[in-house]
Amino acid sequence: MGVIMKISEVPQDDIKTLNGVKKALYAIDDHGCYAKTTTSGWEAEEVVLNQVIGDFDEKAKETASRVRNNETSPIEYFMYKNWMDSPTLAQAMGLYRWQVKRHFKPSIFKKFDDRMLVEYATLFRISVDALKNFSRED
């Protein structure tokens, strides 16, 4: 990395997390003027994004086995799968945190009515069937 952010030194690391999307940013051209240019990403941003995604994926994997052992409900699994924690999930559902925690109990989850299932499935961007019949091989 150079001392000054020149257009010629803007990172072009083609990072996977950007999926081919280019970002606009401002950097200095040959005449010392700021100008708009694009970047295909910087390795550093990919590292930190993959880090947090990796952390959630690990939690999802661990939760999957707990779902199979009937220790928690698929709600907790799909929460991590969609990169949320329980306060975020509660907010996104418009529920209290204790309600979401309660929904992690398999016995409560099994008694869900259709409306609740639909709301969770919509938020998780999956079908109600996929939510009800948990069969993840994670």
Add this chain to the structure above:
Amino acid sequence: MAKLKPLEHRHYAHCESGVVTALLRYHGLDLSEPMVFGITGGLTFAYIPFIKITNMPLISYRMLPGSIIKGAEKNLDVQFRTRRYREKEKALAELTTLVDSGEIVGLQTSVYWLPYFPPEMRFQFNAHNLIVYGREGEEFLISDPVFEHPVRVKADDLQNARFARGTLAPKGFICYPVRINPSIDLRKAIKKSIKRTVRMMLYAPVPFIGVKGIHYMGRQIEQLKIREDPRYVRLFLGHIVRMQEEIGTGGGGFRFIYAAFLQEAGRLMGSTRLEEASRMMTEAGDMWRQFASACAKACKSKTGDFDVGEIAQLVQKCAKQEKHVYSHLKSMKL
């Protein structure tokens, strides 16, 4: 206001300054994005330990979402019509009527529900701004300022994105200018906004805003217990860098876009001292990138063989450099 021409999509660094720049330009006030960002007072630094996002402190390199729109009203003599909704159906009906009549509007959305975003970016972030410039059947035509090309979004997805719940919930927020002042005195607005930013960065009354906030973050990093919980330390450092480098910061946590503003302002006002301030701010941006680079290296390290003291030093360097810039701007007596 008259709408005679189609919207020309342009690619911007930051969503909110991009939307405001594009809307003003469409209505006849043609400013650059850095000019809009700077003049509306978009720059800040905040490290707020008691507001948590996925268990991490809130860190921001720019002002709260919505502040660029408000700043434009205050400093650029623009008037926006803004509205939030309780009922989803009403929001959709009004959007449809507006775009069908040729209006170009800004919306606040959640990236979680926008299908054209890269999958790895679709977190619960509710303050993404975009422009709707038309409709074809069930699809809305979207000019998203942080994307290279215009995109389309189905009404259902857009409804979900506009009515996502949680922190900074958009509640269907819509905005468009109803009055602009094409002969606005930019010099006056520039002076006013720089003074305001300098005051906040140097003299914020709380220890976690402005230059003091940067020092505060440095001390927090210094106190991290790498031996006790290396996993948390890595996640914490990664969190800071994500706030600094994700889509829409223009790299260097908005410092480069502000440097671009200072340079343009300097040329407009014939002030070499403002251009000097721009160079100093560019250096600050580069220091932030060095810090990000060190954090990323630490995140990759499997063994935890990095020194949080060294990383903290890099942050303190940024704080000192920024203090330099603001003191220089202050001494100009704008």
